[in-house]
Structures are given as C-alpha cells and as structure tokens.
Amino acid sequence: MLLKEACRMLMFLAAACAVPVVHGEPIGDLEFSGSGFLTVGVGKMLGGTHATVLDRNCPCFIADYAQGAVYDGRSGLQWGQDSKLGLQGTATLPNANFSVTAQAVARGAHNGNIDLEWLYGSYQLTDNTVIQFGRKRLPMFYYSDIQDVGFALPWTHLPPQLYGWEMVNYNGVNIRHQARWGDWAATINALAGNENVSDSGYWEIYNGKRSRTRVKLNNIIGGDLTLARDWFETRLVYIQSGTQRESFTIWDDASQNYLPANDPGLPGNGTRQNIYGIALNMDPGDWIFRSELLYINRPGATYKDYAQLVGIGRRFGEWQLMATASHYGGEAVVANGGDPQGQENHTSRSLTLRYNLTQTSDIKMQLDSQKDQGGINWAPRYGEARLLTLSYDVVF
C-alpha cells in the first residue's frame, strides 16, 4: 500500500515537472529515455433519461467501456472518468539493438490506482524490422495504442460506440516492418498471443459495478497494415481468437442485489471470433476527416458486432472544431438463440473544440449526446444522455 502511494506521488511529481517530450540519459552501456502524459478531465451531466439502471443512478454516459468509466446522474462536476496520468520509460542497449519499454497509467476511473499497461522487449532485426515480445496494446483500432494519451486525440474521450471493448492489451509477440511501396509508406504488423482479464470495467457496465467476470482470449493471431501518403492514411486490421467468458456474480434487478450467475452470452467452452477493421483518415490542409469501421463475427455465439465512427473537423490556427458521430449495433444470430428484439444498439454524437495552449498541451471542450436505440427486450437500457466535458492534456 505504501509502495503504491509512493509510486502515485512520484508519477504526479513527474507530471508537475513537465518538460518537452522524450528525455534521454546514458548510464554505462544503457540509454534511458522517459516521457509521460497527463489528462485532467471534468464532466457535467446536462440531462437525459432519469432512471436507475442496474446499481447506477442515471442519466449515464459511458465514456470508456474498457475502463468502466461512466458519467452518471449525480449533480455537480465529475472528475475521475477521463483523468489519467501515464509514464513511459525505455532502457536501450544500443550495441545489442535491444530495448525494454514499460508504461504505467494511473486512472481516475480506477481511483488513481496504477496499472502496468505495457512491458515489452524490442529487438531491432534490421533498420525497418523490429520484433517485440511481452505485454502490449491489442491493435484493434486506429487509436488503440494511444487511447490514454489525450493530447494525441481530437476528442476528450474516444467515441465510445466504436472504442468499447472488454480488453485492450495482450501478452505475446509481434513483428513490425516498415516498407515503401511506390509512393506509399507501409507499416505491416503481425501478432500472436493470449489475454485474461478479471472483473473488467466493460462487464461492470453490463452486469453492475461490483459484478465479477472473467474473460479469456486464447490463440490470438492477427495483423494490421497501415498505408500513408502525404495527408492520407488507411489502416486495415484482422484479428482472430478463441473467446471465453465466465460471469460469477451479476446485479439482479428483482432482488436489488448481486447474485451468482451463469452468463448465457457465450457457450461454456467459448467460441471463435473474427475481428475486421478499416480506418480511412485524411488531413488535407486545415481539414480533418476520421472514419473507422469494425465488424466482429462469432460463429458460435448469439450476436455479431458492428461499430462505426465518422468525424469531420477544421483547424483555425491553434483552434480546432470537430463534429463526430459513432454508432454500435449488435445483430442477433437467431439460429444460435439470439433475440432479434434483445439487441444492443446506440449512437453518440459529439462536438469538440480544441485549443493548443503550447506545442505540447491543449484544452478541449466537448458536448456529447448519446441515444439508446436497443431492441425492446434489450437491457441494461442506459437511455439518453447529454454530457459536457472539459479536459487539459499535456505530454512531457
């Protein structure tokens, strides 16, 4: 406990001493470099559907599914959901082409507790090819790698309808290669690994804040390809894995308590899943265009996932205005027992104003409007929500 508090204090001291990105220092044959990021976010619920959903008082806006970050119906300002502090350090042995990188993040959504997000070794095979092994971010989405780095994002929080999944990291190995294909710069990444998550924030949103769930992804295999030319960038991703889920306790509306549960969502021995994604992003001149699609097929389960986002923005000097819409829709597989009227479906629209305070910091203001469009049998029904958030982001 004392060590955790000391780490937390050190992280905040490091943030307070912020200086420009990436600092390096040689010690013997080792070179150390470090950097960090901080987001202080605050939100105010403006309105929506007033109801008790599971054990939450709503209106509720789900800002980050993976971390269980939910703005709820309490009056006043809410600080924890988007606030986070991260530190990343790399130790490099230049003569051996080898380095070790670790990233730790303290999140307001987890009451400031520190999570070791990444810990991986990198071996530079050639100038353009690197092999990495350890704990890394699962690269499902365009912004997966930097989902915690507010300064690198055009929003106060990622569009939750697309960026909402039960796990974000994996343990395994990947190999990445950079190449030039004609006028295009290409980055190819292939990965393999496994992941286990207990009591993830994602399932707390569906089963209650104190529900207990265990999720396993096994035999993860996949890859992504990024092609870039001047202001255009596209990214394709494919990942497959086995997936298993066990729910131990869930909130029960009838008894208003937590009860033991057997989750009916996936067969007892799990199922396969195939994840397909594409992003098309453009930054011509002062304009910004973001789009991303995700489709997940699970042949042995009762539902499939579809999610999309589209955003358009414009820069005016250091100001930036952006409008974004994101949508999630589940599709029932009736043949497997899925209920066509029990499908999850929701949309979120946002308007974001960003101002770059310095070369490494910004402030943002965002207005979100969330609409629940689920089937009549869908639960939990979070309903509608209108949320105002402000954030200060810095990298150091």
Next chain:
Amino acid sequence: MASAADDIVVIVNQNIGVNKMSRDDVIDIFLGRSRRLPSGVTALPLDLPSTSLEREQFYSRLTGKSMGEINAYWARLIFSGRASPPSLAMSQEEAMQMVADNRNAMGYVAKSKVTPSVKIIFELQPE
C-alpha cells in the same frame, strides 16, 4: 535565426549517394513513416530545438501543420513504440556539423546558413 522569407533546405552528407528527394520522401523520413530512402540508404533525421523558428517553418511548409499538431502526431508514435523521434541538434551549426560527420544524417537549416560541407537535396520556399 532565419527570416520568414528564407528558404529552408534539407541537407545530407556529401557522400550519401543521393542528389534529390521528393516532398513525399522528406515527409516519410521526418514523420517516422520510413527510415529508408528510395535508393535504399538509411536516413537518420535531425530536428532543431522546439523553440527554433526554422523547425516551425520546416514542418509548416512541409506538412501545412503547426508544431502542436506535429507534436500530437509524434505523441502517437512515441507512446505506441512505433517510432523514435528525430535526434536533436541544438543549433543549425550543430546540425550541419552532424550531417557533415555522419554519412546517414539528414537535417534542415536556413539556406543562408549552408556551407559546402553538406549537400542540399530538397528546398522549401516561403509560403
């Protein structure tokens, strides 16, 4: 310090074996998309300090983006472990010295500062 009217030029070692680069090539090298020139030569890009006017002019003329936007772009690469940012030269004189001393180094300086110790392979004129 360069005036806003100065050309910013990309410089390389006299022995690098490359005489010309396209705008896309320069963007790829300085935005971490590739470290290899079309000729196969590995490039080691150098940045000037973040307070340098030449650095701001270089990225603005090359990409149309402000330093805040460029830094947000680099934050994505740094925190994802996908690329390392260019090494830092503390002045234009040091950038030219590093390029003159290292066959693979590539920097940018105001054209008026260039000496015969380095070779110009790309020019960015005032907008």
